[in-house]
Amino acid sequence: MTNHWIDIKNSDCILICGSNAAENHPISFKYVTEARKKGATLISVDPRFTRTSAKADIFAQIRSGTDIAFLGGMIKYILDNRLYNKAYVAAYTNAPFIVGKDFSFKKGLFSGYDKTTRKYDKKTWAFELDEKGVPKMDRSLKHPRCVFQLLKKHYSRYTPDKVSRITGIAVKDLKRIYKAYGATGAPGKAGTIMYAMGWTQHTVGTQNIRTMAIIQLLLGNMGVSGGGVNALRGESNVQGSTDHCLLWHIWPGYLKTPRASNGSLDAYNKKYTPKSNDPLSANWWRNYPKYSVSLLKSFFGEAATAANDFGYNWLPKVDDGVPYSWLDLFDAMYKGQIKGFFAWGQNPACSGSNAGKVRQALKNLDWLVNVNLFDNETGSFWKGPGMDPAQIKTEVFMLPACVSVEKEGSITNSGRWMQWRYQGPKPMGNSRPDGDIIMDLFQRIRALYQDGGAFPEPIRNLKWDYLTDGKYDPHKVAKEINGYFLKDVTVKGKAFKKGTLVPSFTYLQADGSTSSGNWLYCNSYTEKGNMAARRSKRDAVNGIGLFPKFAWCWPVNRRIIYNRASVDLKGEPWDKNHWVIRWTGSKWIGDVPDGGWPPLGSLEKPDPKSKWAFIMRKHGHAQIFGPGRAEGPFPEHYEPLECPVEKNLMNPQRVNPVAAIFEGRADTFATCDPRYPYVGTTYRVSEHWQTGLMTRTQPWLLELQPQVFVEMSEELAKLKGIKNGERVLAKSARGSLECTAIVTKRIKPLNIAGTVVHEVGFPYHYGWRWPESGKEDSANLLTPSAGDANTRIPETKAFMVNIVKI
Amino acid sequence: MSKSFFVDTTVCTACRGCQVACKQWHDLPAETTQNRGSYQNPEDLSFDTYKLVRMKEREIGGKLQWLFFPEQCRHCLEPPCRDTAGQPEAIYTDSATGAVLYTANTRGLNVKEIIEACPYNIPRASQDGTLAKCDMCVDRVKNGLQPACVKTCPTGAMNFGDREAMLAMAKKRLKEVQAKYPKASLLDPEDVRVVYLTAFDPALYHEFAVASGYASGITRQVALRKMAAPLTRWIRALG
Numbered sequence A: 001m002t003n004h005w006i007d008i009k010n011s012d013c014i015l016i017c018g019s020n021a022a023e024n025h026p027i028s029f030k031y032v033t034e035a036r037k038k039g040a041t042l043i044s045v046d047p048r049f050t051r052t053s054a055k056a057d058i059f060a061q062i063r064s065g066t067d068i069a070f071l072g073g074m075i076k077y078i079l080d081n082r083l084y085n086k087a088y089v090a091a092y093t094n095a096p097f098i099v100g101k102d103f104s105f106k107k108g109l110f111s112g113y114d115k116t117t118r119k120y121d122k123k124t125w126a127f128e129l130d131e132k133g134v135p136k137m138d139r140s141l142k143h144p145r146c147v148f149q150l151l152k153k154h155y156s157r158y159t160p161d162k163v164s165r166i167t168g169i170a171v172k173d174l175k176r177i178y179k180a181y182g183a184t185g186a187p188g189k190a191g192t193i194m195y196a197m198g199w200t201q202h203t204v205g206t207q208n209i210r211t212m213a214i215i216q217l218l219l220g221n222m223g224v225s226g227g228g229v230n231a232l233r234g235e236s237n238v239q240g241s242t243d244h245c246l247l248w249h250i251w252p253g254y255l256k257t258p259r260a261s262n263g264s265l266d267a268y269n270k271k272y273t274p275k276s277n278d279p280l281s282a283n284w285w286r287n288y289p290k291y292s293v294s295l296l297k298s299f300f301g302e303a304a305t306a307a308n309d310f311g312y313n314w315l316p317k318v319d320d321g322v323p324y325s326w327l328d329l330f331d332a333m334y335k336g337q338i339k340g341f342f343a344w345g346q347n348p349a350c351s352g353s354n355a356g357k358v359r360q361a362l363k364n365l366d367w368l369v370n371v372n373l374f375d376n377e378t379g380s381f382w383k384g385p386g387m388d389p390a391q392i393k394t395e396v397f398m399l400p401a402c403v404s405v406e407k408e409g410s411i412t413n414s415g416r417w418m419q420w421r422y423q424g425p426k427p428m429g430n431s432r433p434d435g436d437i438i439m440d441l442f443q444r445i446r447a448l449y450q451d452g453g454a455f456p457e458p459i460r461n462l463k464w465d466y467l468t469d470g471k472y473d474p475h476k477v478a479k480e481i482n483g484y485f486l487k488d489v490t491v492k493g494k495a496f497k498k499g500t501l502v503p504s505f506t507y508l509q510a511d512g513s514t515s516s517g518n519w520l521y522c523n524s525y526t527e528k529g530n531m532a533a534r535r536s537k538r539d540a541v542n543g544i545g546l547f548p549k550f551a552w553c554w555p556v557n558r559r560i561i562y563n564r565a566s567v568d569l570k571g572e573p574w575d576k577n578h579w580v581i582r583w584t585g586s587k588w589i590g591d592v593p594d595g596g597w598p599p600l601g602s603l604e605k606p607d608p609k610s611k612w613a614f615i616m617r618k619h620g621h622a623q624i625f626g627p628g629r630a631e632g633p634f635p636e637h638y639e640p641l642e643c644p645v646e647k648n649l650m651n652p653q654r655v656n657p658v659a660a661i662f663e664g665r666a667d668t669f670a671t672c673d674p675r676y677p678y679v680g681t682t683y684r685v686s687e688h689w690q691t692g693l694m695t696r697t698q699p700w701l702l703e704l705q706p707q708v709f710v711e712m713s714e715e716l717a718k719l720k721g722i723k724n725g726e727r728v729l730a731k732s733a734r735g736s737l738e739c740t741a742i743v744t745k746r747i748k749p750l751n752i753a754g755t756v757v758h759e760v761g762f763p764y765h766y767g768w769r770w771p772e773s774g775k776e777d778s779a780n781l782l783t784p785s786a787g788d789a790n791t792r793i794p795e796t797k798a799f800m801v802n803i804v805k806i
Numbered sequence B: 001m002s003k004s005f006f007v008d009t010t011v012c013t014a015c016r017g018c019q020v021a022c023k024q025w026h027d028l029p030a031e032t033t034q035n036r037g038s039y040q041n042p043e044d045l046s047f048d049t050y051k052l053v054r055m056k057e058r059e060i061g062g063k064l065q066w067l068f069f070p071e072q073c074r075h076c077l078e079p080p081c082r083d084t085a086g087q088p089e090a091i092y093t094d095s096a097t098g099a100v101l102y103t104a105n106t107r108g109l110n111v112k113e114i115i116e117a118c119p120y121n122i123p124r125a126s127q128d129g130t131l132a133k134c135d136m137c138v139d140r141v142k143n144g145l146q147p148a149c150v151k152t153c154p155t156g157a158m159n160f161g162d163r164e165a166m167l168a169m170a171k172k173r174l175k176e177v178q179a180k181y182p183k184a185s186l187l188d189p190e191d192v193r194v195v196y197l198t199a200f201d202p203a204l205y206h207e208f209a210v211a212s213g214y215a216s217g218i219t220r221q222v223a224l225r226k227m228a229a230p231l232t233r234w235i236r237a238l239g
């Protein structure tokens, strides 16, 4: 989230699309309800009418996988009706930037596409630079090649009629939504988006979010209270684990994982440190080497020296151009290329897209270590449906982990709040905290390397001094993440003693004199104490619910990021009631500002001491035109890999030309195939969580939602002769699933370009291991292993199925 | 001071936190259920289920509504169940809170008569004829805590406090809701301690959302017993 949970209450219009907050983030509805009581409009756009829709002022049923068409239509509406905040767009976004002459978009492809590699050469997407190397701009937004004009042109095709034919939303409903949401473009008004996996789990997932980001920028909704782009995380600590590099392509704090071609620390730092020639651009990532070196110092301590590149070459590098995402790893496992696997706090046999393929892949392992609270479908895959235990040689080890409340540590919630938690009950039985398990594992591995072994340096030199009385100490780790001064130093005129904690990332250095396990968290555990453990209920001066001394928030306790855009050029807030920061004439008050520089003053003669608003961007401006993404600088509607239409009505490319697609027997896909005529999607329900390991085993929750089901319209049920509550079989090109039919008014047949299209939906929480009947299995047996081109997240939210009577 | 609930169904999201919290606090066993083609489960209240979020899909004025009704005993001010039983050791009103409480002694009562007496169709019997229903978490309330369902509710649908405060809250909220839903109403606010607010005709939410047989105010059995009561008291006094 750019904002945070409480801040939802300050919104004037809440769009819930690609998520189902009432069901899956129930507490968020405390704030949604508060906003609504103050008059906010709630819009729910979903493939079915959910418990969120039940509370909405406006509901529209959308065909899964058509969000870019829906949102692209909104961009056009905002532009056509001049609902955008012009001053904001001209000053804070790259709308005025001039794009090079060779940029084009034709027949669904941007310039630079290579058919054979299915990749873009992004050269022609670059901005024109002036003689100083600063992007040329036309703040009047009139230049025919400025981003604003290109945007207009690009979305001119997204007419209400065409959008309606693609999405299935009636034109009048589209217009109602566009009008209500577009009204937040008025200065002082704020609209927010609450999204989750319903937007990300698509072959166009990243671009779904990009489209909304463009809308938020046009309407001046970024940086303001009650606005922002807000990802509702699906686990209490998903934000934290992402910040600390859960994903293969990043190091802690969103530093890049080095590639094989980044041969030295210097080459690595050069490659990933952006350069700006604009004195008004803070270009915050210019500090990259300070963060990467401090990270290496935190990994390797004394052993990391300037002479050995601070141990840079002890860390693994990924091959250039080769992805190592979830889908790729399981594909490699399926092909027998991976022999050992730690399934740590996960249940891929149920959570993995195309779960049938995942279950087959597990058979190829020599060993599998299942670290979890309970046994699950992954640990017991060898005795699952269709498996012959006698034929499976995989050795499975179970390491029981204790549950979160049985250990001390922090979680970082969706709103970026790092919150310290204390231990409640002691771990049950022989279960242990993850920290203890991993420390123990590491010490045993290190012992094996004492007498040599291949490439022992990284293992021998790892600093990990996190034990207290032989046990993992979360405070030591939290301090390490914050970082230490490693020498007596003077930074910015302040003297710091060796061994003390660094007060904030502005003091980190690239010379090895500081360490920090994650620069973004530098400031979280300082000489003043554990900031995450704070519990003050006092609000900030602006009274908008920031509660700055309750827990701690990255970066540097800034509760609403990009907040320099919440004010006009003079530093006066757009919204006088719910203001985030304000310039007093000598300083900023309110939230922690995005840098202490004074306001710009004017665009013609900006204060030379000031900086552009979006300090994390190289050029200091938010990106309406995003030249870094895999499928192009503007989002374009492409159909899901499996879809019910022969043609994409928006352009001749049916699917995302750079989507991650896998080939092989386990990866069959069916589009416009009469055997799989219905659109399918997956989701969660309030009563279960993730693959259900912690909820299916809970009798009270199983009582509420005892069985896997498929929701369908009354019309489809009639067509298939299916009665409400009866068991049916769902089939996709990859697998089948027995489930109970819920025949409901909450899904209606869609009119897609004059054809009736039916959509059905499944919760994905089940697995054969529990309930005892063994008959409730995972909906991911149906879903495809195709992925987004940037993140390679699987497309579990739009695929094709059939439903038959049993 | 006597207590009341205010249940604002217009903000209830049917998360069913209240339903589970009730089972948890009272340590009630889960029922073995089946998906019957609905999210609502169990199908009905039972000896082991005191709180049930009912869900109904309705088309009202051409618009689909999914109506949620977190049902429980209303803790009537003049409870017909209590008056029908006429045995304070089985059913009585707690004077401090106003909670209507059932004891193990309900076992001897005429189950059918008690259930029929309840205008909201609340009490349920176990196999051995003991009756059970919501107890207002009176043990929590007397220790300064809110009822479990109220504590757990994320949206503010479930509210609990002094009766006057709850009635004031209900009336204020009714006004706000009526601006958008002219048919919104408070259900039997003068007769019960669990005051529901609905946006539409209460019958669309649940058959027993408002009192059945309450037209006359009380059921026949109660009327009879009430008439007999002074006489019994008089006889007792003599005795």
Ligand code: SF4
Residues within 6 Å of the ligand: B011, B012, B013, B014, B015, B016, B017, B018, B019, B053, B070, B149, B152, B153, B154, B155, B156, B157, B158
């Ligand atoms: S806890 Fe509150 S919101 Fe959830 S079902 Fe109960 S009354 Fe409704």
Ligand code: SF4
Residues within 6 Å of the ligand: B073, B074, B075, B076, B079, B080, B081, B082, B100, B117, B118, B119, B120, B121, B122, B123, B133
């Ligand atoms: S609602 Fe029914 S059970 Fe509850 S007090 Fe009233 S009559 Fe008795």
